[in-house]
Amino acid sequence: MLFIELFIQGLIQGSTYAIIAVGLTLIYGLLRVLHVAHAGLFTLGAYLGVVLTNQTGSLSLGILLAALISGIVGMAIYRLVYEPMLSKPPYVALIASIGLYIGMEEIFRLVFGPFGMSFSSAPLQDIVVFFGIHLRTCQIITVVTNVVLLGILAWIAQRTRIGTGWRATVDDPQMSACFGINPIKVRYMVFFTGSALAAVAGVMVALLTNIVEPTMGAVPSYKSLAIIVLGGLGNVFGTLIASLVLGILEAFGTIYIGDLLDRDAIAFAFLIIVLMIKPTGIFTSR
């Protein structure tokens, strides 16, 4: 019984990681950039979601607007930060992204205060009981959202023109340009999608914990970086699996090897062990 509960908790946690990591892996697949500031969009989404829901009373509106605004901010980040740096060595974009993330954290603190923000009346907290396990609606919604969003993403990638265009651009930007696919458009789209997803993840976490803080993006962002390596850089399906596996590992690890290792370190221990065995990751990159 306990094991099933732990497993379910792992899935919930893993789902939040997956929604964040997918955006990161899409961006990496496209630009070979470690977009650390992605975590800032996660936090932005959480703040916007809470503020808008508190103001309008509607969670759906809150999530929608949060995703939209974060998506636009994400595109702006691409244009202002990464586009000018594409020709430079990778550490340039990495450090710029880190600087940007620090700046975003600070702006959140200055604007919203350091105390953490909560929903005035948190939605989706009703409890559903099945087979003796108590789950809050928001927990179920998180997993469902994860599956649905990523499912849609996978479908777009495989079955639509846009998706094919994206995959082609990742594989070979020059060739795909020859075929009339606009790489710039693809980039904007990817940044929009990834950032919107991060925002949604942010709102999910806000529902789960009811506290939104300026620094909340840090830990998920570190773990996402480990996840995208494990999942294969650019590989959406791999990232999903890696996220869920990590969530489950953390759930069991916290209880059973908590004496040995910090929860946050589990992600990286897992990563390093895997890379020792198979240096290209569990799944290969796309």
Next chain:
Amino acid sequence: MGLYEISLATGVGIYIILAVSLNMITGYCGQISLGHAAFYGIGAYTVALLSKIGWPIYLTLGAGFLAAGIIGTIVGLTSLRVREDFLAIVTMGVAFLFVGIVRQQEFLGGEMGISGIPSHGMSKLAYLGLVLFFAVLSILFSWYVKRSWMGFAFDAVADDEDTAKVLGLDVKAYKLTAFAMGTAMAGLAGGLYAYYTRFIIPDTFGFIESITILSMVAVGGIGSIFGVVFATILLVLMPEFFRFINDYKLLLYGVLLFSVMRFAPEGLSGFFKLLVRRKDG
């Protein structure tokens, strides 16, 4: 020189050693390490534990230097198996693992850290002298390596690994050497830090600290010793100068990092080169 100035300068000296040592790994061999603070920590903990059981300072510092270098070599061996993109994340993992493991071990002080580290036995001024001595030593050593045949090899590896291999350079060996030297120096800095604060906790040596050191190297200009030293002094002293705008200093720091990368990715060294060129032209 007042106590305040001495303590500031000591802090700067320790960071110079850290930045210069990371510069050797990242700048010379092109390997992005996001876990440098872990080796800083290994040095600090080694020195803290040994000094508490009575070892004298010159032995403890040596031990810290070696311990960090040895573990650095082991970590370096992993870096051989993975390339660029993975390396950054793997080293990030090292940063988290170090903190994650140390905080769980009671004999390392766990969360409480290690306090009551014995004094170095010198006056504050004399200790500053020691720290600066090591800082200068590390700068000279870096400079020597850069100018030597090893430096040329490092350059080649940083520029283009595959070509370097084709040319017969034992890429793996050079990468490993860079790692070993850089991490050993970081360990030395850690030891000096332990005597400076006399109280260490695991969180000090985490990922954020690694990023802080990396940003000193990046702002200075990866590979440039002079630039890195200058950037370190600037970034360490900046919080001091900007105390009056307390609330905004982290924001300023983030903006600075971002701006330098965006507008002058060669870092300060590139900026100075530009100035020099302007004067001539």
Next chain:
Amino acid sequence: MIKKLMLLFVVFCVSLYFGTVWAGDTIKIGFNAPLTGFAASDGKSSTFGAKLAVKQINEKGGVNGKMLELVVYDDQAKASQSIPISNKMIGQDKVVVGISGSYSGPTRSAAGIFQESNIPYISAYAIHPDITKAGDYVFRTSFLGEVQGRAGAKLIGDILGKKKVVMITLKNDFGKSLAAGFKEKAKDFGITIINEYEYSIKDRQFGAIVAKVKSDRPDAIYASGYYFTAGPLVSQLRASGITVPVIGQEGYDSQKFIEIAGKAAEGVIITTSLDRDSDVPETADFIKNFEALAGYKADMVAASAHTAVKVAALAIQKAKSTDPGKIRAAIAAISLKTATGTIEFNNLGEVLKDIQNQVVKNGEWHHHSVISDPTLLAPPEK
């Protein structure tokens, strides 16, 4: 042109540097707190608490005929920052007393420096035992973690009569020292600790621990944390169907905890030093005036900082001088009623005062009970 700009910049920096050195005719008290970084919320509160105390003292005419000036520095909760800050406070600002409104890491390092320079240093709420061991110039106005942990054992085992306890411990010096104190006295009150789980200060989702705790079926849960971890934790515990009492400590002591946990906060009991229902004038007065100054309800760190400043000010008054040695002696001999209890120090610089237990009722903190057992709460002597 660039040369001119650089010169201007240097002049600007130098003048700023010297500008901060210029002193008016005030008595300076140094205060280090985390104003930025992850602990910024506690830094903000403790600074407000300290500022309120200074304001109140100055309104009554100051100390020894001069106004008090609070010199505040941001240490980001880091030891590496607190060292130059302490040196600056002592060397340049010439503070007569230092107060820490910060966490244990920076406080511990700063204490060493103040001790070496023979300037009194008071830790408002940092709980690491080694802080006061730095020497006779260092004092602490709040409880040691261990002491509070022991009180928790009495609260659960004796006052509430619960015997099977699960511990959820925050993995830092605060949580660990509380756990140590609790475990030390658990048997004395008939408590069996079924299990202990640890979590990190960055955790906000406790699904796994909650699931495991539920399967342990305890009579009570002793959980350490700060409002930003305890809030989510308690909320998630209740949501999973756990109904047994949850007992916390002063880390929860803030209205934010109740805001975050909502209805789940009802009935949570904590060991702390601020009694909201107190009719002791110092306490009631502080609570009212704090909310007027800061715009939000008082919390423990604010109250602790307020207490520390009051102690410092009275000591300077009694010493009738700014000589640090005399001030130190005055602090050591002091007996002052403050918002957080009567402050008297033992040889180590630790206090012995009552533990106020508070419970959440109708969305607010209220009086629950008091623990005044001098043997139980006795701090270490050396």
